[in-house]
Amino acid sequence: MPTRIFGDIPGIPEGSEFDNRIMLSQYGVHRPRQAGISGSQTEGADSIVLSGGYEDDEDLGDEIIYTGHGGRSIETGLQVADQQLARQNLALAINCQRGLPVRVIRGYHHRSPHSPIEGYRYDGLYRVDSYWRERGRSGFFVWRFRLVKLVTVNATNQVNEEQSAYGMTKRVETTVQRIVRNTELAILVKEIYDYQCQVCRTQVMTSAGLYAEAAHIQPLGRPHNGPDTLTNLLCLCPNHHVMFDFGGFGIADDLNLIGLDGQLFQRSNHKVSAQYLQYHREHFLLSN
Amino acid sequence: MPTRIFGDIPGIPEGSEFDNRIMLSQYGVHRPRQAGISGSQTEGADSIVLSGGYEDDEDLGDEIIYTGHGGRSIETGLQVADQQLARQNLALAINCQRGLPVRVIRGYHHRSPHSPIEGYRYDGLYRVDSYWRERGRSGFFVWRFRLVKLVTVNATNQVNEEQSAYGMTKRVETTVQRIVRNTELAILVKEIYDYQCQVCRTQVMTSAGLYAEAAHIQPLGRPHNGPDTLTNLLCLCPNHHVMFDFGGFGIADDLNLIGLDGQLFQRSNHKVSAQYLQYHREHFLLSN
Numbered sequence: 001m002p003t004r005i006f007g008d009i010p011g012i013p014e015g016s017e018f019d020n021r022i023m024l025s026q027y028g029v030h031r032p033r034q035a036g037i038s039g040s041q042t043e044g045a046d047s048i049v050l051s052g053g054y055e056d057d058e059d060l061g062d063e064i065i066y067t068g069h070g071g072r073s074i075e076t077g078l079q080v081a082d083q084q085l086a087r088q089n090l091a092l093a094i095n096c097q098r099g100l101p102v103r104v105i106r107g108y109h110h111r112s113p114h115s116p117i118e119g120y121r122y123d124g125l126y127r128v129d130s131y132w133r134e135r136g137r138s139g140f141f142v143w144r145f146r147l148v149k150l151v152t153v154n155a156t157n158q159v160n161e162e163q164s165a166y167g168m169t170k171r172v173e174t175t176v177q178r179i180v181r182n183t184e185l186a187i188l189v190k191e192i193y194d195y196q197c198q199v200c201r202t203q204v205m206t207s208a209g210l211y212a213e214a215a216h217i218q219p220l221g222r223p224h225n226g227p228d229t230l231t232n233l234l235c236l237c238p239n240h241h242v243m244f245d246f247g248g249f250g251i252a253d254d255l256n257l258i259g260l261d262g263q264l265f266q267r268s269n270h271k272v273s274a275q276y277l278q279y280h281r282e283h284f285l286l287s288n
Numbered sequence: 289m290p291t292r293i294f295g296d297i298p299g300i301p302e303g304s305e306f307d308n309r310i311m312l313s314q315y316g317v318h319r320p321r322q323a324g325i326s327g328s329q330t331e332g333a334d335s336i337v338l339s340g341g342y343e344d345d346e347d348l349g350d351e352i353i354y355t356g357h358g359g360r361s362i363e364t365g366l367q368v369a370d371q372q373l374a375r376q377n378l379a380l381a382i383n384c385q386r387g388l389p390v391r392v393i394r395g396y397h398h399r400s401p402h403s404p405i406e407g408y409r410y411d412g413l414y415r416v417d418s419y420w421r422e423r424g425r426s427g428f429f430v431w432r433f434r435l436v437k438l439v440t441v442n443a444t445n446q447v448n449e450e451q452s453a454y455g456m457t458k459r460v461e462t463t464v465q466r467i468v469r470n471t472e473l474a475i476l477v478k479e480i481y482d483y484q485c486q487v488c489r490t491q492v493m494t495s496a497g498l499y500a501e502a503a504h505i506q507p508l509g510r511p512h513n514g515p516d517t518l519t520n521l522l523c524l525c526p527n528h529h530v531m532f533d534f535g536g537f538g539i540a541d542d543l544n545l546i547g548l549d550g551q552l553f554q555r556s557n558h559k560v561s562a563q564y565l566q567y568h569r570e571h572f573l574l575s576n
Contacts, residue, residue, distance in 0.1 A: 058511075065511065085574060096534075097534065130507070130533075132512075132571040132572055133570070133571055133572070134511075134570070134571055144511075202527065204527050204530055204531055204536065205531065205536045206530065206531055206534035206535055206536040207534055207535030207536065207572070207573070207574045208534060208535075211530055211531075211534065211536075219418070223353065223422075223432075224420075237526075237527050238525075238526035238527050238529070238530050239490065239492050239525050239526050239527045241526070242492055242494065242499055242526050243492055243493065243494055243499075245418075246384075246385065246494035246495055246496060246499065247494055247495030247496075248492065248493045248494040248495065248499075282421070282422075283420040283421050283422055284420055284421070284495070285495070286373060286495045
């Protein structure tokens with residue numbers, strides 16, 4: 001089983017067309033020949049095919065409300081039971097939590113002005129913005145995923161400034177390869193700690209499993225220019241991530257916390273570098 | 289003292305020019321006649337003037353690294369002491385935490401290719417992306433603020449999908465008036481609770497003061513279309529905000545928590561509406 005590739009498949013640009021599902025599978029754009037969602041509930045979903053299956057889908061082009069999998073009769077195709085947040089549906093929820101992109105392929109069966117007239121077209125990368133459950137037209141619960149097209153920027157060092165709904169703002173590099181690479185390291189540091197915060201050992205539980213955040217100690221990007229390496233990453237709960245980024249506490253070279261009681265929890269297979277801790281203290285902590 | 293206006297001054301479009309600081313003040317674009325930062329450390333900063341004061345400023349047009357106030361000799365203008373995160377500097381940090389926009393005015397003294405040749409020009413709204421301390425060229429600590437120009441979208445219902453650095457994604461309406469209006473309600477609910485989480489009573493402390501998040505119970509925007517009202521808002525810590533948005537817990541009509549022990553803390557001057565709690569349970573909670 002080949003590794004699951006998140007992001008563009010090398011050599012297959014957006015807009016590439018394919019005669020049928022077998023070709024899509026052979027080129028690795030969407031491997032399963034039947035299922036609409038390619039993914040696993042531990043890794044996330046790497047691709048989906050929109051091919052007119054679900055009555056509840058909505059396709060606005062750059063935004064898609066995608067209906068999850070399951071609960072339909074094999075004979076009639078009608079929804080006869082509630083969908084579960086499991087398997088491929090959970091895979092898409094994992095994408096949302098981890099910021100993983102999903103390849104979107106539209107098929108000629110898909111009822112949308114954005115569909116190709118024949119065959120299948122790779123329409124680029126989307127992120128899973130949010131997911132929720134609702135009663136579909138059938139009266140049964142379906143899971144719905146809001147997919148939003150990723151804008152890709154190819155210029156080196158080009159950055160896209162974005163703002164969350166809560167007023168905290170972050171710098172995001174939007175070149176897709178960077179998103180994926182950053183995401184892989186972020187997932188790694190979170191897995192090392194089993195999604196436990198290195199400060200308070202909290203594990204934040206959601207409907208799609210445990211949630212934690214990967215925090216850069218010396219921030220990426222100008223003028224801080226911290227490296228995107230494991231030695232510059234922490235696994236934190238959202239509360240301690242906000243506090244760390246905004247000077248609520250620091251970490252001494254011996255890993256004692258400054259401004260909070262206790263010590264940074266560190267596993268033997270992860271060592272942060274003292275130089276990044278020092279950079280953080282000097283630039284973000286009020287008194288050191 | 290007139291109310292501090294965050295956002296555009298009605299009737300003064302971006303690009304408006306002014307002969308001098310007195311006019312800037314009279315039109316309400318930048319009220320103080322001397323200070324570079326107009327703001328208070330409880331409300332935030334409503335405007336700044338770039339006029340060549342600090343040797344450490346960097347101006348890339350849509351991105352400005354702005355140096356804070358203080359520590360300079362009145363006689364020589366040279367940096368002779370560390371800057372403090374207080375008064376106007378703290379005001380700009382408050383903008384960062386609360387998502388408040390700041391008006392940027394460039395003056396002819398400002399050493400930048402983006403400056404006007406004479407007088408002062410109102411150059412639109414910026415958000416404070418981040419702030420930190422560093423040693424300036426003088427060797428003393430200065431506070432630095434990364435300002436990023438806000439893109440304003442005037443079409444009704446136009447939305448801008450944005451993604452945080454941590455993979456959690458949010459829908460943000462970018463019409464500036466909306467940003468400001470949403471921000472005011474968000475600040476209000478946080479002040480009602482003195483920045484305590486309504487679930488765990490945690491107050492998250494940062495270098496710019498207490499931090500909490502305003503969470504919509506029934507989300508804004510299509511297809512949820514929750515209202516932007518106090519009855520649809522909670523004051524939560526970041527951890528419980530993530531958990532709430534991603535189905536980690538729900539709230540029963542009697543305010544008992546579902547999926548967590550305890551009850552939602554509610555003050556007598558704030559009542560959430562049961563219909564939004566029900567919407568959240570039905571759409572986001574796995575089992576109710």
